[in-house]
């Protein structure tokens with residue numbers, strides 16, 4: 001339909017959006033409760049009150065979202081699409097209340113229902129649409145983009161089942177499906193009119209038009225529909241509301257029609273299931289590729305739907321003229337997961353919008369930008385050529401064409417060097433040829449970035465060095481950050497208030513300001529208040545640990561915390577060895593200088609990752625032995641918190657004294673938990689890895705407990721690594737190993753932990769657990785002494801928060817905006 005035929009009819013009185021005063025909010029809350037949801041028993045369920053409140057707030061978000069869109073239409077600027085298979089949003093209510101500045105009014109409105117805002121907020125399920133760091137980073141970025149008023153739209157998948165729920169049974173991890181949509185998701189609004197059609201399977205036919213031009217037609221495909229669900233993303237007190245568009249897969253009508261006509265009702269329904277499988281579940285692997293066909297389908301589904309969406313909007317405004325498209329659009333690829341977008345944009349421009357190859361390539365390589373989040377070789381995505389040719393035949397052709405042209409460039413740069421061509425090719429040759437997705441992303445992008453200084457150095461100097469030599473200008477660093485709204489203002493309201501009482505509230509949106517509290521680190525009264533907030537936060541964690549683990553933590557003891565995905569490189573095992581070492585000291589009566597501590601561990605293991613699951617079991621067995629030993633009680637308590645997620649971190653990081661960031665150097669790309677802890681005044685014990693290096697520089701080397709091998713020493717260490725000798729020559733480690741090997745922690749499960757013992761003693765142990773043990777213990781001893789001096793520790797704590805200014809994702813996003821996206825300053 002031509003635009004002039006559209007009848008435009010806006011009801012003026014709705015343009016402004018609903019008021020946010022207490023009585024209007026109250027009226028809306030009641031109306032949603034009684035009429036939208038059809039409830040009348042106030043005491044019936046907090047769930048309905050939560051839904052009514054969410055709808056009340058959503059009304060306000062919708063109004064602002066519309067104005068944001070309208071304002072941008074008035075003066076079009078460059079915009080960004082952030083493509084990510086994961087958005088780990090957590091809960092939305094508290095964040096929306098904070099960002100819309102509704103707290104006082106909402107509190108009063110809720111009071112009428114004889115409950116508190118906190119209790120109502122508890123009814124919300126976490127949106128767990130991500131594994132860990134990469135997914136949560138995407139969520140922090142959306143918050144910063146909206147707060148900075150940047151035109152950034154997030155594109156992701158609306159998984160029916162998010163990250164699995166974890167329970168612990170007899171010390172083992174057990175996975176349970178996360179049916180987070182069961183009770184409805186009040187924040188989303190579906191836009192079926194923007195449904196897109198995604199092709200799979202089929203084959204390619206070539207024909208020539210009357211001008212002799214070749215065209216490729218991807219035919220006989222089995223299509224799936226992508227239906228968008230929009231989630232509002234509010235900026236902090238700035239009236240801006242951006243959008244996160246999540247795609248759900250649905251069957252097309254033809255599927256049903258043809259099969260219904262043939263009388264195959266059941267087959268038709270089965271087909272429907274097949275289509276809907278695509279967005280059924282989030283893959284719970286965060287560090288190893290498993291090459292599952294469904295995962296590639298998800299990646300293509302997201303990439304194609306999102307690109308079609310943007311192209312359709314472009315065509316609506318500019319017709320088929322793409323000459324300025326690259327001036328107005330950027331696609332940021334969150335790791336290689338959506339990197340098939342490079343080939344898909346080529347396909348859409350060439351096959352569907354009739355551009356020639358060079359024009360399309362010009363656009364693609366000026367709009368795509370790629371962020372790498374991992375150096376682990378096993379996490380680098382490769383898809384088998386045979387799978388590609390079956391599932392996405394036209395895309396494979398396009399990848400071959402991109403590769404052929406690229407290899408010509410390689411040949412020009414390194415004439416006659418066939419080895420170069422082999423090592424840089426987008427296709428890894430061999431018995432089972434594979435497409436190297438990271439290389440596709442690099443070749444198709446104008447920017448490639450790492451997520452911390454060391455990580456970017458290791459990318460350019462190692463993993464991607466040949467590409468760096470070819471195109472040094474493409475590579476850049478963007479050190480990660482986290483949003484101070486969720487990770488300080490919202491999760492630690494008491495500390496936020498104390499900070500506000502000294503330096504005002506500007507820091508929430510201008511986090512560099514946080515540095516101003518440094519002035520008070522020596523102020524006795526301030527220290528006392530600081531400590532009392534921490535104690536209060538610790539009590540909340542005590543309650544959580546008691547309820548979830550049945551273990552009694554004590555606020556008088558040091559809270560030593562490691563929460564993150566369970567992985568050998570993150571070295572939860574090193575932490576366990578330290579716990580066993582402390583226990584040994586207690587058993588020997590060597591407790592004179594022992595600082596009482598509570599050790600908390602949390603995190604999920606990928607369901608197929610045997611060693612990670614065994615590490616959880618070991619920790620739980622060690623915890624049980626220690627918690628049941630009355631000797632240990634005054635000095636050491638140990639708990640594994642099941643089902644670590646965003647909401648749990650909101651309770652954990654404000655209560656933590658000591659933040660464990662102990663990965664093997666060169667393995668953790670950045671880390672972002674380290675930043676959340678620091679903001680909340682935890683002190684870090686850590687290696688020179690990822691963003692720890694920048695954290696240590698910011699807080700001052702004397703205020704950071706450093707240990708472990710350095711990245712430039714690793715090659716030498718590995719070449720002569722002899723863990724058995726290290727164990728023999730270190731009495732403390734020897735005792736720890738003896739206790740472990742004696743079966744003390746697995747009396748009824750003989751041999752259970754042998755694989756862990758073997759891995760520590762293995763000269764090829766990549767994670768160098770035995771190597772770093774000694775310096776870890778020394779650093780822990782320094783921590784103990786420091787903690788015993790309450791005033792000194794409090795000073796350290798204040799200094800950490802004060803130095804966390806640069807770890808706001810606002811800083812990170814400003815850098816993306818200026819250095820990669822080139823967005824006009826808003």
Ligand code: 26W
Nearest residue numbers: 133134286287373379451668669670671672
């Ligand atoms: C294909 C399986 C898979 C899935 C997810 C492989 C790898 C991933 C992610 C890249 C893992 C991840 O979350 N990486 C983390 O990204 C964070 C944000 O940049 C960093 O802070 C962490 O150091 C990094 O491990």
